[in-house]
Amino acid sequence: MATLRAFVAVEPPATLVPVYQAARRFLADLDARLRWVRPEGVHLTLKFLGNVKIASVPVILRAMRAVAGRTPPMALRTSGVGAPNPDRARVVWLEVGGETAILSKLQADVEDAMFRIGFNKEERRFHPHLTLARARSRAVRLPSELTGTVPSAHFSVDRISLYSSELRPGGAVYNVLGHAPLSRSSGRG
């Protein structure tokens, strides 16, 4: 049966481009050792699904819409360049701040909804981030003065998206398969 590699994520904000460019300038010395995500491909992953049957896409979207329909929109911002392990970084990301309590609840609800339709639970703790680049081969050491070196991008999130990911030699190519709108009438007050 035909499958595709899929994940659930928040789309990149348009306000990200100058921040992305500033991060890239800031890490210019490491450029040869990093493979940068295309700016339009940057996303905030909520749930990596792996290979899914194409026939399951409507089921996944229905489950996403049920969760999104009881989640309010939220205001987020990027808050500096970072990495899980800055001394031996395999990925470089932008930290995400703002209304992350709503985001974390959304991520946990997506995780539960996907588990109920047959996907495995993610073992790793959720850490809100936007991956900008990955090390080409060996891990890189990031400069120590990371925070405050790039401006913040402020953005509001009013939907989540189901993406497909096609692995190509030049890097993954992402396509949006469908959206699930967050509900203004849910949550807050």
Ligand code: 2AM
């Ligand atoms: P990240 O960059 O936010 O960490 C699409 O492939 C996205 O799913 C990636 O950008 C990555 O998110 C996440 N991802 C990829 N492979 C994964 C895996 N094996 N397990 C968990 N998440 C993965």
